[in-house]
Amino acid sequence: MVALNGGVEEARSAVDQARLHAELAEAQAQLAGMSEILSVLARSSSAQDDVFDAIVENARRLCRAQAALIYLVHDGTYTLAKSVGSTPEFAEFTVSRPIVQDRTTLVGRVSLDRRTQQIADVLADPDYGGQDLQRLGGYRSIIGAPMLVDDEVVGVLLVWRTSVEPFDARVSSLLTTFAAQAALALRNVQLFRTLKRRSAQLARKVEQLEALAEVGKAISSSLDADEVLSTIVTHAVELSGTDGGSLMEYDEETHLFGVRTAYGTSPAVIDTLRATRIHVDETLVGRAALSRKPIQLPDLENVELDPHLQVLYDGGWRSLVAIPLVRPDRVVGALVVRRKKPGTFSDETCEMLTAFASQSAVALTNARLYQQLERQSIELAEASAHKSEFLASMSHELRTPLNAVIGFSEVLLERMFGELNERQADYLQDILGSGKHLLALLNDVLDLSKVEAGQMELDQTTFAAQDALQYAMSLVRERAVQHGITTKLDLAPHLGSIRADELRFKQVLLNLLSNAVKFTPDGGRVTVAAWKAATDFIVTVSDTGVGILPADQERIFDSFQQGGRSTAKVEGTGLGLTLTKRIVELHGGRLWLTSEPGAGSTFGFSVPQDPALTAPVPSPEHWRSLPVDDNRPSVVIIEDDASSSELAALRLATAGLRPVVVPTGEEGLEAVHALGPAAVILDIHLPGMDGWDVLSTLKADPATTAIPVVVVSVFPDRARGIALGASDYLVKPVAKDELLASIRRVVAR
Amino acid sequence: MVLLVEDNEKNLKLAKDVLEFAGFIVHVATTGEDALSQARTSPPDLILMDLQLPGIDGHEALSQLRGDPGTSTIPVVALTAFAMRQDREKALSAGFDGYLEKPISVRSFPDQVRAHLRSEDAR
Numbered sequence: 001m002v003a004l005n006g007g008v009e010e011a012r013s014a015v016d017q018a019r020l021h022a023e024l025a026e027a028q029a030q031l032a033g034m035s036e037i038l039s040v041l042a043r044s045s046s047a048q049d050d051v052f053d054a055i056v057e058n059a060r061r062l063c064r065a066q067a068a069l070i071y072l073v074h075d076g077t078y079t080l081a082k083s084v085g086s087t088p089e090f091a092e093f094t095v096s097r098p099i100v101q102d103r104t105t106l107v108g109r110v111s112l113d114r115r116t117q118q119i120a121d122v123l124a125d126p127d128y129g130g131q132d133l134q135r136l137g138g139y140r141s142i143i144g145a146p147m148l149v150d151d152e153v154v155g156v157l158l159v160w161r162t163s164v165e166p167f168d169a170r171v172s173s174l175l176t177t178f179a180a181q182a183a184l185a186l187r188n189v190q191l192f193r194t195l196k197r198r199s200a201q202l203a204r205k206v207e208q209l210e211a212l213a214e215v216g217k218a219i220s221s222s223l224d225a226d227e228v229l230s231t232i233v234t235h236a237v238e239l240s241g242t243d244g245g246s247l248m249e250y251d252e253e254t255h256l257f258g259v260r261t262a263y264g265t266s267p268a269v270i271d272t273l274r275a276t277r278i279h280v281d282e283t284l285v286g287r288a289a290l291s292r293k294p295i296q297l298p299d300l301e302n303v304e305l306d307p308h309l310q311v312l313y314d315g316g317w318r319s320l321v322a323i324p325l326v327r328p329d330r331v332v333g334a335l336v337v338r339r340k341k342p343g344t345f346s347d348e349t350c351e352m353l354t355a356f357a358s359q360s361a362v363a364l365t366n367a368r369l370y371q372q373l374e375r376q377s378i379e380l381a382e383a384s385a386h387k388s389e390f391l392a393s394m395s396h397e398l399r400t401p402l403n404a405v406i407g408f409s410e411v412l413l414e415r416m417f418g419e420l421n422e423r424q425a426d427y428l429q430d431i432l433g434s435g436k437h438l439l440a441l442l443n444d445v446l447d448l449s450k451v452e453a454g455q456m457e458l459d460q461t462t463f464a465a466q467d468a469l470q471y472a473m474s475l476v477r478e479r480a481v482q483h484g485i486t487t488k489l490d491l492a493p494h495l496g497s498i499r500a501d502e503l504r505f506k507q508v509l510l511n512l513l514s515n516a517v518k519f520t521p522d523g524g525r526v527t528v529a530a531w532k533a534a535t536d537f538i539v540t541v542s543d544t545g546v547g548i549l550p551a552d553q554e555r556i557f558d559s560f561q562q563g564g565r566s567t568a569k570v571e572g573t574g575l576g577l578t579l580t581k582r583i584v585e586l587h588g589g590r591l592w593l594t595s596e597p598g599a600g601s602t603f604g605f606s607v608p609q610d611p612a613l614t615a616p617v618p619s620p621e622h623w624r625s626l627p628v629d630d631n632r633p634s635v636v637i638i639e640d641d642a643s644s645s646e647l648a649a650l651r652l653a654t655a656g657l658r659p660v661v662v663p664t665g666e667e668g669l670e671a672v673h674a675l676g677p678a679a680v681i682l683d684i685h686l687p688g689m690d691g692w693d694v695l696s697t698l699k700a701d702p703a704t705t706a707i708p709v710v711v712v713s714v715f716p717d718r719a720r721g722i723a724l725g726a727s728d729y730l731v732k733p734v735a736k737d738e739l740l741a742s743i744r745r746v747v748a749r
Numbered sequence: 750m751v752l753l754v755e756d757n758e759k760n761l762k763l764a765k766d767v768l769e770f771a772g773f774i775v776h777v778a779t780t781g782e783d784a785l786s787q788a789r790t791s792p793p794d795l796i797l798m799d800l801q802l803p804g805i806d807g808h809e810a811l812s813q814l815r816g817d818p819g820t821s822t823i824p825v826v827a828l829t830a831f832a833m834r835q836d837r838e839k840a841l842s843a844g845f846d847g848y849l850e851k852p853i854s855v856r857s858f859p860d861q862v863r864a865h866l867r868s869e870d871a872r
Contacts, residue, residue, distance in 0.1 A: 392833055396801065399830035403852035404759040410855035411763065416770045439852060446833070 051185035052082035055157065059178045060085050063171045065159035067137065070147075070182060071099065071107050072155040078107050081155065090136040097132070104129025107156045110144040114153055116176045118143035120166040143167045145179035149187045157182050201348075204239075208352050211235040212359060225367030226261055229360060233263040236356045237337055240349045244317070245337035246273065247360060248285065250325075255280045257289075257308075257334060260364075269315035278308045280331070288322040289331045294350045296321035299342035312338060321345040323353045325361040332361045384453055391449050398442050405435040444575035451582040458501040458586060464643040465498040465537065466491060469530055472509035476517045476526075483522045492531035494661075496646040500537075500607050504583045509539065511580045512603045516543035519601070532609070536589065540604040547597035556593065557581045580605075632658035633678035635743065638668035638694060639712075640686050644732070648681060648712070648739060655740050665689030669697055672704050678747050681739075682726075684713035692724065699725035708746035712739070750774040751862065752793035754784040754810070755828070756802050764797065764828070764853065771859030781805030785813055788820045795866050797849070800829040800840065808843055815844060826865050828853075 052070050060068035067085030071078040077098035083091055102108045104127065106119055119142050122128045139160035147155035157179040161167075167175075214235065229247050237245040244264030248257040257278040262270050280286035283306040288295040297303055297320055300313045312320065320338040324331065335357045337345075345353075409432035412420060420428065450456040473489055480487050498505070509528075516526045524544040531538055548556060557577050577591075584591040588608045595601035635652050639645035640663045649659035660675060662668045665686045672680055680698065684691030691711065698704045708727035712734055721729040727746035730738060751773050755761040758779075765775045776793060778784035781802045788796060796814070800807035807827060814820040826847035827840045837848045847865050849858075 392831070392836075395833070396830045399851050400757055400760060403830065404757075404763055406852045407760070407763040407767070407855055411766060411770075414855055416766070435852075 048189040055178050055182045056082050056084040059159055062174055063159045066162045068159045070157050086137055093136055103127050106142050106144045110146050110156045111153050114146050116145040116172050118167050121164045138162050140164045141166050145175040147179045147183035149183050154186055208239055211239055228363040230261040232356055232360045233261055236353055237263050240337050242337040243340045247335050249333040250331045257285055272311045276307050276311050283308045285322045285334045289324040289334055292324055292326050294321055294323045296345045298344045318342045323357040325357045327361055332364050335360055395446055402435055402439055444579050448575055448579050460499055460501055462497045462499045463502050465495050468506050472506055472513050476513045480517050485520050486525045488527045490527055490529040494642045497643050498537045499609055500587055508580050508583050511576045512541040516541050519545035536606040536608050538606050540602050542602040544600040547599055548595040548601050549597050553593055634658040634660050634675050635679045636671050636677045637661045637681045639683040651739055665694040668694055679743055680709045682709050682711050684715055695724045710742050750793045752776045752796045754778045755799045767855050767858050781810040784810055792823055796823055796825045797828045798825055800827055824865055
């Protein structure tokens with residue numbers, strides 16, 4: 001039983017195995033077919049044909065049919081897209097016989113029912129209406145599956161057999177799968193096409209944007225409007241794929257458009273266009289501008305031509321689009337691009353050209369503004385020249401009578417023509433004073449207008465600061481003494497030289513000083529302090545006057561302000577501080593004020609100094625505290641004038657020597673004893689012990705007699721110097737090379 | 750002897766008075782033409798020349814003086830109310846031997862004039 005059963009089992013098993021084997025083989029074949037389709041799909045989503053080829057080929061084979069066909073729907077009817085196994089005549093015939101969605105054909109039924117179905121024998125189906133097709137195809141059994149994309153039937157895959165041999169469930173499901181793959185392929189292709197279209201659009205957009213960016217760059221980097229506009233026209237024509245174009249500017253006064261620049265257009269046509277009246281009310285260009293929208297003419301042949309169009313037509317142009325150049329408030333011009341052939345311009349092209357047009361509008365507006373600016377600046381320059389001329393002549397006209405007023409007052413006050421009584425002298429003094437006041441006012445006005453016109457030029461030199469300060473002080477000392485005002489010069493040691501316009505520097509000092517004296521009550525004090533800061537030379541002028549209210553401290557530097565300190569006894573031009581401030585600023589410096597009402601005011605100003613000129617001054621080094629590790633040969637400079645010693649020290653330092661500055665003869669001797677220098681530079685005019693005594697002392701002392709001494713003096717007394725033992729004798733001013741050469745010479749000896 | 754060329758009557762009088770008081774012999778002219786003819790007939794030691802004159806102006810008068818062998822060596826000093834820095838430079842580069850600005854200082858004017866005479870003597 002068992003054995004028998006086993007035998008039956010074995011027999012059944014052998015049958016099953018054979019069936020399984022066949023199914024496996026078929027599944028493998030299907031899999032191979034699928035993977036071929038899939039690989040085609042993967043390989044080339046664009047080549048719909050390849051995919052469909054693979055599908056129909058595999059469908060026919062695996063469904064054991066004679067033909068396989070793919071129909072695609074378009075506008076509600078189905079047409080044959082791909083087939084295998086049918087005749088060329090059949091394929092040709094189907095082109096002229098689209099299949100509608102009804103029950104007379106299998107494609108129609110599949111499309112309506114949206115499911116796979118067959119007709120076991122088309123000749124036996126009473127509803128079948130495709131006899132014409134059947135005659136050409138010669139099929140009997142036919143099965144079709146819908147191609148569904150997003151639940152929509154986009155096509156039908158069908159296979160047929162030429163004998164009546166209905167399809168089983170396996171074929172039905174296989175075909176359904178193939179149809180799904182075909183749909184997928186179709187969808188992929190559609191996606192790919194969309195993608196391709198989008199990326200092409202994107203690429204064009206990028207190109208346009210790049211062109212626009214270039215135009216934008218041209219606009220911002222060039223004020224040459226023609227250059228910018230021709231860049232715009234060139235890009236507009238090239239990007240729109242047209243043959244030529246022109247850019248027109250609109251003149252609001254004449255209502256005419258004028259060709260500003262053109263591209264791809266013959267010179268003859270440009271010339272004719274320039275000569276043509278393109279009126280805003282009479283032309284297409286004008287219409288586009290007024291409607292603020294692009295207007296295109298796909299064919300000039302079929303329209304009534306305005307003067308502008310006539311010129312283009314005669315020049316061989318057949319189609320064009322006019323894009324208005326508009327700003328929110330007005331028409332600026334128009335951009336016209338043209339083709340030699342008829343044709344429409346796509347929305348995309350018009351859109352792009354509109355973008356160019358708006359750039360052009362900006363460029364044209366900028367160009368107009370620039371022209372306006374240029375014209376205005378010329379007018380301004382003329383006005384300024386007139387003003388300067390006016391001031392020069394006014395100055396001359398005022399000076400001429402002032403010369404007589406001041407001169408004759410002086411003549412009388414000099415008693416050239418006899419004695420005056422007290423009252424006459426007093427009145428004459430008033431006339432003279434008023435005349436001089438007027439003259440000062442005139443000078444200040446002239447200076448100020450020169451500064452404001454940028455015509456005041458500084459004549460910068462290097463000069464001794466102390467001298468300038470003392471000079472300014474000396475000019476106000478008389479007046480200060482008259483009023484019992486104490487003046488004091490509080491200068492930092494080794495003040496040295498300053499770089500500035502010497503006359504202007506003195507003018508600033510004098511202005512601040514005379515203000516200080518003017519506004520200080522009798523018995524007060526005026527102090528001038530000066531020192532060198534890191535990069536600035538700083539001067540302050542302090543008084544013990546009435547001070548300035550905080551509210552007035554701001555506006556005191558404005559013209560014609562004397563703050564709260566204006567009193568009847570104070571005269572001034574009211575321009576002095578304004579001018580002073582401007583002169584300081586012209587030097588790159590700053591003028592400031594600190595004041596406490598009732599306690600006095602301090603005006604300070606700075607003059608920036610070139611660090612290269614002032615930094616390497618080694619003079620403040622004191623000989624008693626010299627670093628011991630300095631191996632440079634030292635030279636003792638015995639000199640009381642700070643600016644002279646500073647200069648000498650600088651020269652020696654740049655030559656690699658160590659300068660040691662000592663301001664008196666007594667200290668000089670001490671320093672020479674202590675340091676045993678390589679040489680001594682000796683001034684003759686010294687406070688206390690003079691240079692001659694120092695020289696004799698050095699030469700009489702065995703410890704110092706061998707040290708060479710170079711006398712540098714304003715006195716030309718070489719013979720006496722040499723007689724006393726000096727190695728060399730130089731007369732001030734000494735040139736740089738002269739001093740160094742002399743030192744080298746005597747040290748070498 | 751100084752030839753003073755000045756069209757403004759009052760300024761002419763002032764400069765003349767001041768110079769004469771200081772011991773100068775002063776001849777006067779009120780136009781450029783007048784100055785030229787006087788300079789030719791009796792050459793002065795120095796000419797003080799206003800720049801703005803009716804007819805031939807100071808610059809033109811100077812070039813005519815320089816162009817004439819009889820007057821070419823007479824020192825000519827500009828005496829003017831033009832006070833701009835460039836006016837001075839312009840005058841000096843045009844060949845004036847000096848530049849005196851109005852208003853003059855009565856006290857120092859004779860010395861300034863004398864200085865130009867001296868420099869001429871020194872030549």
